[in-house]
Amino acid sequence: MTIDNIIIWFQSWLPANFSIISLYLVAVLIAAIAIFAIMAVNALVAVYAERKISAFMQDRIGPMGQGPGLHAGKWGLLQTVADTIKLILKEDIIPRAADRKLFIIAPFVIFLGAFIALAAMPWGPNLIAADMNIGIFYILAVSSFGVIGIILAAWASDNKWSLFGGMRSAAQIISYEIPAALSLVAVILLGSTLSMQGIIESQAGTVWGFLPNWNIFNNPFSFFAFFIYFIAGVAEVNRTPFDIPEAESELVAGFHTEYSGMRWAFFFLSEYGNMLVVAGITVVAFLGGWQSPIEGVMQGAWWGLFWFLTKMTGVIMIMIWFRWTFPRLRVDQLMSVAWKVLLPIALFNLFGVAIWTLLVG
């Protein structure tokens, strides 16, 4: 169900002289609403999951409720709904010295970065909003769009602390793009194609008879490429151990200190949207996308969606696990990890995968 399919479906029952431009716009709108719904639901569910999982790791129980009424639903399921309602009803404060136009635009720019990357995410065998033959290249290109939003937010807040956070974040995201891209190039070499569906389809089959032929199991170089990409991806999203830009105990809240209410909720939404993007790419490139782990079992259009969501949830849970275990790295240590550790290993990996493809085929 790509956008093209939607247009064809419309044309099948509408009169033939309907302008294709308006059909195109309607199809794009449907896809956009679907993706926005996925991002919103993801934020709700991921926030609840994060609070509960972090609570269990810390020997406590997270938000709880005792049933309907005054409480937040059984097991606190309605807690995020209550939080959202509270955020909508909050007063909208813009500091007097802040640059109004930039202040208002900034959250939307970050949101845009996550949103347009999700347009190329293959949710199932034919569930993809834009089936381009340069899918991964496109995602790599737009995923650093969010940096602009962060710098806008930091600058427009007219707050020295936010400025600190914004500058650190810009440096961090730009540096970690490179190891991420290099490890994805290794995957592209293995799959010989840039398109997302192509990479997933090249991971069909098995290795040694029982392991699925996902890129993580394919050869030892791509096994390490998975970890490089995952660490670089966690750094892209500004999650601990790389969450210096929004370091809670140092800069209060970093670049989004001055935002309150629904604007802050947009930052939050974008952070979880970015997590979704990184998890999605990890799953597509290394974990086989929408393919099931056992050959032939539970394979098909809707099963593909199920597998994709399950694997993505697993990757997000690992990100949450990381956040609550590790202390955070200082800015210069973060940079040295990117340039001195991840980059050489990623280059070496690329070389290794190239040799492997040449020799083993």
Add this chain to the structure above:
Amino acid sequence: MGLVHADEMTLNIGPQHPSTHGVLRLKVKTDGEIISEITPIIGYLHRCFEKHCETLSYEQIIPFTDRCDYIAAMNNNFGYVLAIEKMMDIQVPERVKYIRVIMAEFNRIASHLLALGTFGLDVGAYTPFLYMFRDRERILDLFEITCGARLLYNYMWVGGVSHDLPIGFVEASYRFLDEFEKNTKEYHNILSYNKIFIERSADVGVLPKDVAIDYGVTGPNLRGSGIKWDLRKDEPYSIYDRFRFNVPVGKGTMGSVGDCWDRYWVRAEEMNESVKIIRQALDKMPRDGDVHEALPKKVRPPKGSIYFRTESPRGDLGYYIISDGKGGPTRVKMRSPAFTALSALSEIASGWMLSDVLVILGSLDIVLGEIDR
């Protein structure tokens, strides 16, 4: 072409901040990331403790000493009552001496747990903080069954203690100590030996020996710099000379001697030593005795003055009391160890990055209630 000169900006790590341990204001001159000068500005928690003491009687001052260093309240009480008992020449019963040492050492463990937990929080590790607080809650439960209060006790009185130990206290403390020793291993695995934590704290904020002595820094901060000085061993007060324990000293295992990791390590090891002291005290304590038998009818020390110092979890806590023979003192001065530690901050934190400043502040373990009184 002249040199490009980057301007320095003055930043305010304000009184309200998640990471300053209390209401402390730090004026920081920085050129982006590297700090060139720090000025701590205190006084936001000043409650006129010393002036207020001039109008109160000696027993009424004891709850106020609690509130100065509110994390290690028993040790504050301890120093104060020992000073007055020395002035009045009161001999307390044996059981009271053991009870006081047990309570002081439990509070030392609780205070160090809080110090280490909040240090982890400053560095970004959210989970060890909660594990350490879970253990601290068990200590506070022990205090609650003894005197009813969890944080501010008013427990040690001149000539005795306010309540005797309840039935079941000794067994409960043994159970706690056994479980606590297992948990310390877990803390080391999750925080102390974690490579990210070591990278953040080793070689950062080195406090050289001569600077420490110049500023008058005492306690774990001094021991982290390699100087072995502990008032419980070098000038023993109460019955500390009857117990066998070691004094941990920073050796620069992960970096240089006197860095933040060393101070952290000294506190973690001191908790183990306190466990040893408590075990020995619980074994040797006399099983019965009246804790109220040496309470004086009226607390009226003779004319004169005394300076008495004890080892609180933060360092060398001193009380200087001038008495005029009346029911209340003429002057009480408290020498707070965290004050000297904070004054050393500007020397050791210059030249580091902003994130490091907060790590150094966390490793010095200050409590604003004690600094501002």
Add this chain to the structure above:
Amino acid sequence: MKKYFLNIWETVKTLLIGLGITMKHMFKARKGNVTLQYPEEKWPRPDRNIGFDLSNYNVIRSKLHVDIDDCIGCRKCERACPVGCIKIDTLKVPKGTDLGLTSGGTTKRLLVSRFDIDMTECMFCNLCTYPCPEDCIFMTGGPNSEKQPLDYEYSQYDKKNLIFEFATLTKKEIKKFTTPPPPQQEILKND
């Protein structure tokens, strides 16, 4: 060169150990849980059996309560309080007035017309409960639970409602007790 790889190996090893600990805690969440879901579950007040005959001494720190019928107006609690949150006014009664006995058998000689305790100032140090000769001021709960049940959830919206007034004399009674009776002897003489 070797140090570089050793560094990486050390990092990975310690990070994996840390991850193992949090995962272990996550699966033991039901047993290791320390949260108390207040107000459905309340922390049980510990059973206070200290084994010595000091059972009069309260170790609870909760709300102060005064049994005003037992108060003899000695003001020892007012003097012991370090912050001055107890305010007592007593009245001298003319000779021969019978004010009754306290529950401990002491005759009351002074009338307590005002006994205010400001719980917003109280610092819960318990110093007022020890000097009372009649044990009439105590913190609720604990060994004195029969006289007054435990009460530590007494928050109010208005600060003035936290000033507890324990004296029970009405204005008329105070006036009755402070004006002296007409002299009996004069009337007899003039007869």
